[in-house]
Every structure is written in structure tokens, then in C-alpha cells.
Amino acid sequence: MDQAKFLPDASLAAWLAELSAARLVLAPRREGGAVVFKPYDPAVPLELTRDATVPPKGAVFPACEELMRYRRVKDPEKPGQPLLEVEESLPEGGVVVFGSRPCGARGFTVYDRVFDAGGLNDPYYAARRKATAFVTLACREAGSACFCHWVGSGPADPDGSDVLLTQVPGGYVVRAVTEKGAALVGSGLFSPADRREGEEAAAHAKARESLDDPRDLAPARQALLDAFDDMEFWSQLSAKCLSCGACTYLCPTCYCFNITDEAQGNEGARLRTWDNCMSFQFTLEASGHNPRPTKAHRLKNRVGHKFSYYPGLHGGAIACCGCGRCIRSCPVGVDIRQLVLAAVERAREKSHD
Ligand code: SF4
Ligand code: SF4
Known part of the structure; x- marks a missing residue:
């Protein structure tokens, strides 16, 4: 340059x-x-x-963006088959x-x-x-x-x-x-x-x-996988979490979203809005089943995704830029560094058992 x-x-x-x-x-x-x-x-x-x-x-x-607008129209030739006119809302x-x-x-x-x-x-x-x-x-x-x-x-x-x-x-x-x-x-x-x-x-x-002094996070990827089924471990780490979601909304690397339609009469808009994996509703299924029913499951997912699952999918790249916002903004002092290090320490102890 x-x-x-x-x-x-x-x-x-x-x-x-x-x-x-x-x-x-x-x-x-x-x-x-x-x-x-x-x-x-x-x-x-x-x-x-x-x-x-x-x-x-x-x-x-954006926290909320319009993806497209749509309108139901009637074809006079086929009155029983309404058509949908769709207009994409690309940003400019x-x-x-x-x-x-x-x-x-x-x-x-x-x-x-x-x-x-x-x-x-x-x-x-x-x-x-x-x-x-x-x-x-x-x-x-x-x-x-x-x-x-x-x-x-x-x-x-x-x-x-x-x-x-x-x-x-x-x-x-x-x-x-x-x-x-x-x-x-x-x-x-x-x-x-x-x-x-x-x-x-x-x-x-x-x-x-x-x-x-930087800590070596290379072992975190496997250590978090090893701890996946240890819900006692995650229950202890998540005990003080309030599930408020501040950590996800303020995180520059969190990208979960939801898509909803807002319709009035024959017209509507499709919206994409930030979602929050620390919320109970995030994985709640229509049947009522929730694969992440406790805050321990949800915190495990947030940490596991950033330091293990995402790196596994993307050549080792960690999905966290280390900005510390989630640490500064958490109302009860949950520190993501300590969670990752605890998983690494757990794996180290298990290897000596
Ligand atoms: S430290 Fe990592 S997880 Fe926390 S807000 Fe920053 S990028 Fe997100
Ligand atoms: S900011 Fe803290 S209390 Fe709120 S969901 Fe995140 S870890 Fe839990």
C-alpha cells in the first residue's frame, strides 16, 4: 500500500x-x-x-434490516390463485x-x-x-x-x-x-x-x-469439545449468568439472527434482526422442546462456538477478537477468558487422572 x-x-x-x-x-x-x-x-x-x-x-x-417487501396481487385471469410481488431491499x-x-x-x-x-x-x-x-x-x-x-x-x-x-x-x-x-x-x-x-x-x-502475557488458547478447541457433556462443569461456570444477552448484543463477532415477516393486509416486509443465543427462546422449538434448556447449555454454546466449533469449521480462526466488551458489560462479571481457561484446565486435570 x-x-x-x-x-x-x-x-x-x-x-x-x-x-x-x-x-x-x-x-x-x-x-x-x-x-x-x-x-x-x-x-x-x-x-x-x-x-x-x-x-x-x-x-x-444492522440490528434490524429489511430484506424485501411483498404484496399479494390477484390475477384477473386466475382469481383463485393470488400472486406475490416481491421487491428485494438491497442497501445503498x-x-x-x-x-x-x-x-x-x-x-x-x-x-x-x-x-x-x-x-x-x-x-x-x-x-x-x-x-x-x-x-x-x-x-x-x-x-x-x-x-x-x-x-x-x-x-x-x-x-x-x-x-x-x-x-x-x-x-x-x-x-x-x-x-x-x-x-x-x-x-x-x-x-x-x-x-x-x-x-x-x-x-x-x-x-x-x-x-x-498472552495465554495459549490452542488447547481450547479440543478442551471445549471434551467438556461438552460435563453439565456440572457448565452449571458452575454459568451460575451467576442472568441470561440478559448483553454479551451477545455488544459482541463485534456475534452474528445470530432471526427472520420475521411483518404484514398488514396484502402487503408486508421481511426483516432480519439480531438474535441472542443466551436467550431461552433462541432454540425453543414449536413442539415446546428446547435443546438448550438451561443457561448452562447456552453459555456452553456461546463459548464453544467462538473457541471450538467456529475454529473447527474455519481453519482454526477464533470467532472472538478479544475486545473484552462482554467482560466489561456483563452485569455479574462473567469473564469469557476465565471460562475458556477453566475448560483448558479441566482437560489438563483429566489427562492426569
Ligand atoms: S471479547 Fe470476544 S466474545 Fe467478548 S465481546 Fe469481544 S469479541 Fe465478543
Ligand atoms: S452479559 Fe453476563 S449475565 Fe448477561 S447473558 Fe452474558 S454472561 Fe450472562
């Missing part, structure tokens, strides 16, 4: 104005006690000092997500393998993914719940980003990661980064130093 560039602090607003002129720009701001992505408004201060409470996953995978327009942390963008690589790879193509996801660019900001310091480095990532990981910014004295070192990103950094506001590349490297090193 292009050489590194420098953007002075004083030019950030001008760059955002340039970006906003051609497309929707989503940027983080404070709302109440939370940091959320909203359409950029120069009158509202950006919040770039901490990671967003709600990740930017809605930019590509480009979006730039500005100021996400690298893990928030890397989360979409987990989605890509499910929605847009290997002969699978979800046209709604693919259209938004193609039209969305991520300008991410490298982390300066790890939070206590961060564990991106346990899952093969890091505070300045460019994977999933289109442009990576690193804060240095007086501004930002700007690196285009993809062609899509290069198209966003071509204006005269940028100059060559030159000596600031050293400051960029120092900032990345400082952020890495703030992380704890």
Missing part, C-alpha cells in the same frame, strides 16, 4: 468534512455513560479516548466508520467467512461490507479486559481495517491498508509521515507492553 502519511490534529475536522461530503460517516461520541457510533456532526465532540461501548457492527450488520450508499479500535473492524473478518466466502454470498451483508470502509485508531494502552493478543491480534492490528491511524505528538500517522482505504487519504491535507514513523512504532510498542 501507499507510504505512511501524517495528518495534523488541526486538519482532522477538515478530513472528516471531506469524507462526509461523499458518504455517511459514523464516528464515536458520548451519549450518557456510553460511547456509540452516530452520524458525524462537527458540532458534537468525537470520543476517541476510549473504545466504544457499542461496536460498529450495525454499520454492516457508502459508509465510513471512523475511530473504531482495530478489534472492532477485525470482527468483520469473522463475519466474512460466514456471510461472504466459500460460495456463500449473503447479498445484503456483501453489499454493505463492500460499501463500508473502516478508519481505525490504534490503541495506545490496553484495558484490563482486553485480550486481543490471546487471539492472534494486537493493539495496531490492520486486519479488517482500511486505514489505520496512530496518534503521535501533533497528529496522526495514517496508513492505507486496502485500496478502499487509499482512496480516502489522497487529499492535500496529508503530508509524508517521514520521521513520525519512528513515533508510530514507539506508540505501537508502548501499547503492546501494556498487555498482559
Whole structure:
């Protein structure tokens, strides 16, 4: 990609104005006690000092999206056979997500393998993914719940980003990661980064130093399979879980959804909405049978999917970017790191029995 560039602090607003002129720009701001992505408004201060409470996953995978509209019509020639007119609702327009942390963008690589790879193509996801660019900001310091480095990532990981910014004295070192990103950094506001590349490297090193020692998660895949039938183990781990679902809704790698029709008279719309595997209803069948009847079954599935089943299907890739949101947001302090490590420890103990 292009050489590194420098953007002075004083030019950030001008760059955002340039970006906003051609497309929707989503940027983080404070709302109440939370940091959320909203359409950029120069009158509202950006919040770039901490990671967003709600990740930017809605930019590509909205909490609720219309897939199509339909209408029942009658053919005068065949009055007994109503026809259905269907109109697909494909998304339009480009979006730039500005100021996400690298893990928030890397989360979409987990989605890509499910929605847009290997002969699978979800046209709604693919259209938004193609039209969305991520300008991410490298982390300066790890939070206590961060564990991106346990899952093969890091505070300045460019994977999933289109442009990576690193804060240095007086501004930002700007690196285009993809062609899509290069198209966003071509204006005269940028100059060559030159000596600031050293400051960029120092900032990345400082952020890495703030992380704890990574734990080896390689044994987790088999350890979680080994623990599958040990419901006593899962009951203990899930005892304090409230099944509130905050961990799934805020997770940048959770992609479960439900599809419903909302109809009025002869017309209706088909909607896709986020679903939540921590909810009792998620696997409730029409017969009343529920294959995941307890929160122990559901927590087992959430952890098992991310660290064992998904890696088994996708060449070892872990379906977690280590952002720590589920840890920070869980009202009762369930820590997914401890659950995975407990399964690994269980397997180690069993091997010594
Ligand atoms: S499981 Fe938790 S740490 Fe992993 S990506 Fe989801 S919210 Fe982040
Ligand atoms: S956020 Fe915590 S309490 Fe709520 S469902 Fe997730 S693990 Fe359970």
C-alpha cells in the first residue's frame, strides 16, 4: 500500500468534512455513560479516548434490516390463485466508520467467512461490507479486559481495517491498508509521515507492553469439545449468568439472527434482526422442546462456538477478537477468558487422572 502519511490534529475536522461530503460517516461520541457510533456532526465532540461501548457492527450488520417487501396481487385471469410481488431491499450508499479500535473492524473478518466466502454470498451483508470502509485508531494502552493478543491480534492490528491511524505528538500517522482505504487519504491535507514513523512504532510498542502475557488458547478447541457433556462443569461456570444477552448484543463477532415477516393486509416486509443465543427462546422449538434448556447449555454454546466449533469449521480462526466488551458489560462479571481457561484446565486435570 501507499507510504505512511501524517495528518495534523488541526486538519482532522477538515478530513472528516471531506469524507462526509461523499458518504455517511459514523464516528464515536458520548451519549450518557456510553460511547456509540452516530452520524458525524462537527458540532458534537468525537470520543476517541476510549473504545466504544457499542461496536460498529450495525454499520454492516444492522440490528434490524429489511430484506424485501411483498404484496399479494390477484390475477384477473386466475382469481383463485393470488400472486406475490416481491421487491428485494438491497442497501445503498457508502459508509465510513471512523475511530473504531482495530478489534472492532477485525470482527468483520469473522463475519466474512460466514456471510461472504466459500460460495456463500449473503447479498445484503456483501453489499454493505463492500460499501463500508473502516478508519481505525490504534490503541495506545490496553484495558484490563482486553485480550486481543490471546487471539492472534494486537493493539495496531490492520486486519479488517482500511486505514489505520496512530496518534503521535501533533497528529496522526495514517496508513492505507486496502485500496478502499487509499482512496480516502489522497487529499492535500496529508503530508509524508517521514520521521513520525519512528513515533508510530514507539506508540505501537508502548501499547503492546501494556498487555498482559498472552495465554495459549490452542488447547481450547479440543478442551471445549471434551467438556461438552460435563453439565456440572457448565452449571458452575454459568451460575451467576442472568441470561440478559448483553454479551451477545455488544459482541463485534456475534452474528445470530432471526427472520420475521411483518404484514398488514396484502402487503408486508421481511426483516432480519439480531438474535441472542443466551436467550431461552433462541432454540425453543414449536413442539415446546428446547435443546438448550438451561443457561448452562447456552453459555456452553456461546463459548464453544467462538473457541471450538467456529475454529473447527474455519481453519482454526477464533470467532472472538478479544475486545473484552462482554467482560466489561456483563452485569455479574462473567469473564469469557476465565471460562475458556477453566475448560483448558479441566482437560489438563483429566489427562492426569
Ligand atoms: S466474545 Fe467478548 S471479547 Fe470476544 S469479541 Fe465478543 S465481546 Fe469481544
Ligand atoms: S452479559 Fe453476563 S449475565 Fe448477561 S447473558 Fe452474558 S454472561 Fe450472562
